[in-house]
Amino acid sequence: MQESIILSPPPVFFIKSISEQGYTLSTAISDLVDNSIAAGAKRIEILLDTTSSPLRLFIADNGGGMSPDELNLNMRFPSADLDVPRGINDLGRFGLGLKTASFSQSRKFTVLSKKSSSIYSGRSWDVEHLRETNNWSLIINSDAEVSTLISEFYGASKNFHQQSIDFQPNTLIVWDCLYKLEKVIKKHDINDELDELRSHLGLVFHRFIQNGVIQIRLNNSLIEGFEPFPNNVRGVQTVSENFWETSDAYVKFQGIVLPKRSATEAKEKGSDWVPEGRTLEELQGIYVYRNDRLINYGGWLRAIPKSIYLQFGRIKIDITNINDEEFHLNVAKSSLKIPFGLKKAMSEMVNHVAAQALKEYRERMASAVIRSMTNAKGLSIILRETNSYGPRLRINSEFEIFRKLKDGLSTEKNEILNIFVALIESKLNEIWKGEISTTEIIEDFDNQHEKRILKIKKYYEEAGYSLQEIKELLLDSFGQTGKIKILINSLTMD
Numbered sequence: 001m002q003e004s005i006i007l008s009p010p011p012v013f014f015i016k017s018i019s020e021q022g023y024t025l026s027t028a029i030s031d032l033v034d035n036s037i038a039a040g041a042k043r044i045e046i047l048l049d050t051t052s053s054p055l056r057l058f059i060a061d062n063g064g065g066m067s068p069d070e071l072n073l074n075m076r077f078p079s080a081d082l083d084v085p086r087g088i089n090d091l092g093r094f095g096l097g098l099k100t101a102s103f104s105q106s107r108k109f110t111v112l113s114k115k116s117s118s119i120y121s122g123r124s125w126d127v128e129h130l131r132e133t134n135n136w137s138l139i140i141n142s143d144a145e146v147s148t149l150i151s152e153f154y155g156a157s158k159n160f161h162q163q164s165i166d167f168q169p170n171t172l173i174v175w176d177c178l179y180k181l182e183k184v185i186k187k188h189d190i191n192d193e194l195d196e197l198r199s200h201l202g203l204v205f206h207r208f209i210q211n212g213v214i215q216i217r218l219n220n221s222l223i224e225g226f227e228p229f230p231n232n233v234r235g236v237q238t239v240s241e242n243f244w245e246t247s248d249a250y251v252k253f254q255g256i257v258l259p260k261r262s263a264t265e266a267k268e269k270g271s272d273w274v275p276e277g278r279t280l281e282e283l284q285g286i287y288v289y290r291n292d293r294l295i296n297y298g299g300w301l302r303a304i305p306k307s308i309y310l311q312f313g314r315i316k317i318d319i320t321n322i323n324d325e326e327f328h329l330n331v332a333k334s335s336l337k338i339p340f341g342l343k344k345a346m347s348e349m350v351n352h353v354a355a356q357a358l359k360e361y362r363e364r365m366a367s368a369v370i371r372s373m374t375n376a377k378g379l380s381i382i383l384r385e386t387n388s389y390g391p392r393l394r395i396n397s398e399f400e401i402f403r404k405l406k407d408g409l410s411t412e413k414n415e416i417l418n419i420f421v422a423l424i425e426s427k428l429n430e431i432w433k434g435e436i437s438t439t440e441i442i443e444d445f446d447n448q449h450e451k452r453i454l455k456i457k458k459y460y461e462e463a464g465y466s467l468q469e470i471k472e473l474l475l476d477s478f479g480q481t482g483k484i485k486i487l488i489n490s491l492t493m494d
Contacts, residue, residue, distance in 0.1 A: 011130040015103050018077075018096070023104035025181070025193050026200035031101035032059050032173060033201065033216065034293065037208060039063030043215045045167060046197075047156045050190045055182060057106075057175040058153045065170030066113040068121040074098060075111065075123050075138055098173075099125065107177035112146055114170055122146040127177075149174055160220040194218065199275045202226045207292040226275045228283060228297070229316055233272050235259030239315075239353060244345040251319050253346055255353040258312040260364035280311040284357070286350075287316045288336060301338045303350050313357030315349060317342075365432050366393065378403070382428070393428050395421050416459075419452050423477050450487060453478060457491055467493050 023031075029046065036044050041063035048057045066074060077099055102109040103125070110124040122141030129139060141149075153172055157163045184190050201216055202223050208214045209225030216223045231238050239255035258280070262273040266280050274283055285306065288296040299306050317338075338346075366384055378400040384393055397403065406414055453474055460470045474488045 019103035026197045028101040028104050031097040036061035046218045055178045059173040060169035065115045071113050106175035110174040112172040120146045162220040204294045230272045244342045253317045255315040255349050257356040260360045284311045289318045309361045310357045312360040313353040394425050
């Protein structure tokens with residue numbers, strides 16, 4: 001038999017290491033909500049009294065609960081075999097969520113649980129206890145400790161309005177030594193964390209909430225679900241759903257484009273477009289649902305760069321836990337990778353949604369700077385015109401103040417002003433079209449553009465700028481393709 005030794009990881013080192021899995025307070029509690037839903041809970045109560053010291057957080061549910069043996073099993077690291085198929089509706093993944101999520105926010109957590117007709121059993125993982133014993137010693141809570149924690153849960157609920165005296169939890173999780181929140185000195189900062197938690201839970205579990213599967217209350221206040229795909233709201237453009245076939249299942253994806261008015265309405269309370277405290281720019285991109293639970297949002301998963309120009313575009317993907325390996329889902333359920341085959345299958349939809357989102361952004365920018373409902377040319381600073389090269393914004397030469405300025409200038413000064421306006425217009429259209437780099441700003445190149453380029457070169461030459469600096473300015477202002485680029489690159493110092 002080959003010689004070997006057993007190297008058990010030091011408990012404290014191990015726990016501190018695995019607790020850093022990218023959890024926030026919101027994502028950590030979401031992991032525990034997953035367990036409650038998987039246990040058949042219809043209601044979840046989360047309590048944190050920010051005025052108490054030290055802080056203590058309670059998470060209770062009325063799911064099926066656990067027997068003492070089941071509780072022991074679920075307190076293990078991990079509690080499930082990754083290679084054993086999970087139930088089709090199971091929201092878990094590694095069998096680590098309860099432990100890693102809890103230790104990411106606390107240094108001691110206790111789980112009390114019972115079947116409906118039995119009494120509570122209690123188990124605690126405590127970093128200080130592990131430090132003293134230096135072994136994997138799980139604390140079995142006494143009946144008195146269990147009774148005290150149950151009483152303190154109901155006592156905490158009394159501190160808030162709308163206490164529900166009829167709620168009887170079958171599982172209660174208690175976080176003590178909340179070392180991250182304890183570092184937050186100001187009370188209003190902790191309240192900001194709770195506002196973020198409310199928003200996050202309402203978004204991540206919105207399908208369960210809106211379908212009546214679960215009720216979640218935070219400090220006795222019901223959390224409302226937020227639907228990020230309001231397909232039935234006026235003005236929303238939907239892109240026909242499509243499918244990608246894996247070895248085991250079909251993955252469904254569909255896109256929407258929000259109307260430009262959503263940019264204004266999103267700033268209002270109770271908006272259809274974003275939860276309170278969020279922005280359109282934050283919520284653009286690809287949304288991945290796993291068994292109806294939202295596990296990713298707020299970006300394009302490296303399909304295309306995130307941009308303010310794309311804030312009106314969203315795409316949703318529906319997967320099941322069968323697809324976990326293909327999507328490389330991490331322990332915190334906060335990171336995943338789109339398989340290459342799906343990314344390829346989605347490319348047409350991503351490009352279409354991005355193009356339409358950019359179009360909406362351009363229309364919003366145009367409507368913000370172009371005066372409407374007027375026939376008086378002198379009242380509009382900027383006009384939109386369409387020629388064979390498409391729509392384009394330009395400075396209105398008939399704008400009364402601008403016209404007054406031009407009338408008072410000499411012919412030479414007017415020419416300088418026209419060059420300056422042309423530069424502004426090219427930059428204005430670059431921004432309006434959402435171009436990140438200047439590729440083809442001036443499509444209809446003619447002798448007038450050549451004269452302006454040569455005059456700009458002359459002015460900057462006389463001001464002492466180098467030829468390289470002048471060329472960079474001209475390429476950035478007039479474009480880097482076709483005849484323009486050839487002309488600019490051919491310039492020499494006089």
